[in-house]
Amino acid sequence: MTISDSTVAIIGTGNIGSRLAANFAAGGQDFLLAGRDQEADQKLASSLDGHAEAVSVGEAVERGDVLVIAVWLDSFKELIAQYGEQFAGKVIVDPSNPVGPDGAGGYRKVIGEQESSGQILAGLLPTGARLVKAFGTLSAPTLSAAAWQEPERAVQFYAADDDAAGDLVADLIRAGGYEPVRVGGLDQSIRIEMFGDLHEYGALGRVVTKAEALKAI
Numbered sequence: 661m662t663i664s665d666s667t668v669a670i671i672g673t674g675n676i677g678s679r680l681a682a683n684f685a686a687g688g689q690d691f692l693l694a695g696r697d698q699e700a701d702q703k704l705a706s707s708l709d710g711h712a713e714a715v716s717v718g719e720a721v722e723r724g725d726v727l728v729i730a731v732w733l734d735s736f737k738e739l740i741a742q743y744g745e746q747f748a749g750k751v752i753v754d755p756s757n758p759v760g761p762d763g764a765g766g767y768r769k770v771i772g773e774q775e776s777s778g779q780i781l782a783g784l785l786p787t788g789a790r791l792v793k794a795f796g797t798l799s800a801p802t803l804s805a806a807a808w809q810e811p812e813r814a815v816q817f818y819a820a821d822d823d824a825a826g827d828l829v830a831d832l833i834r835a836g837g838y839e840p841v842r843v844g845g846l847d848q849s850i851r852i853e854m855f856g857d858l859h860e861y862g863a864l865g866r867v868v869t870k871a872e873a874l875k876a877i
């Protein structure tokens with residue numbers, strides 16, 4: 661299966677979901693779009709040059725082969741609890757950063773220091789669902805600003821245990837105007853989540869090209 665014969669769905673049409681939608685549409689990638697406000701989703705879809713079809717979350721889960729779930733960690737867990745076995749056989753893309761407000765205008769990690777949301781979510785999915793960590797390494801404004809960078813594409817890191825699922829998401833990263841670089845298996849998710857060394861707000865501290873990324877991992 662390749663990305664061109666897969667049905668891609670974005671679930672969650674907030675800051676990240678809507679920016680990913682714009683990037684995919686700019687790359688000619690068709691996808692389903694599902695949030696909780698059908699009217700708003702319809703409006704967003706109609707601004708994306710015919711590449712997006714607004715559907716309910718249930719329909720996106722049913723029809724999608726590759727589900728990009730752009731919601732916060734707790735909501736992600738709720739979706740897994742709700743749809744459970746329906747995720748089997750799907751590629752689940754996780755952009756989540758396990759953070760919440762720290763009360764002083766910043767963020768704090770909401771899971772253990774050594775834990776990653778990628779591994780936690782992968783552990784909650786049914787057998788046969790393959791999680792790929794991607795699209796959470798850049799801040800929302802950067803996700804828009806650095807797409808289709810010239811002369812060299814900016815990098816989106818991803819982590820995957822399953823090679824075929826990783827390859828599909830690498831194609832999706834390309835379709836959204838970035839160069840994919842695999843950081844390793846899901847045990848490396850922590851490096852590309854917020855506070856990880858390869859996150860835009862971590863030690864790396866910026867958008868990188870492929871050569872720079874390969875040096876950093």
Ligand SMILES: NC(=O)c1ccc[n+]([C@@H]2O[C@H](COP(=O)([O-])OP(=O)(O)OC[C@H]3O[C@@H](n4cnc5c(N)ncnc54)[C@H](OP(=O)(O)O)[C@@H]3O)[C@@H](O)[C@H]2O)c1
Nearest residue numbers: 672673674675676695696730731732735756757796799800
């Ligand atoms: N913002 C960033 O800079 C950034 C960067 C990297 C990664 N991330 C990660 O990306 C994820 C999304 O962040 P965001 O900034 O896009 O958050 P956001 O703007 O708050 O958007 C989250 C969206 O999820 C929707 N949602 C929640 N539960 C849902 C459900 N059951 N079904 C369908 N939609 C549901 C919300 O809908 P309602 O409006 O109806 O609540 C909202 O539209 C988070 O895990 C975050 O850690 C964010």
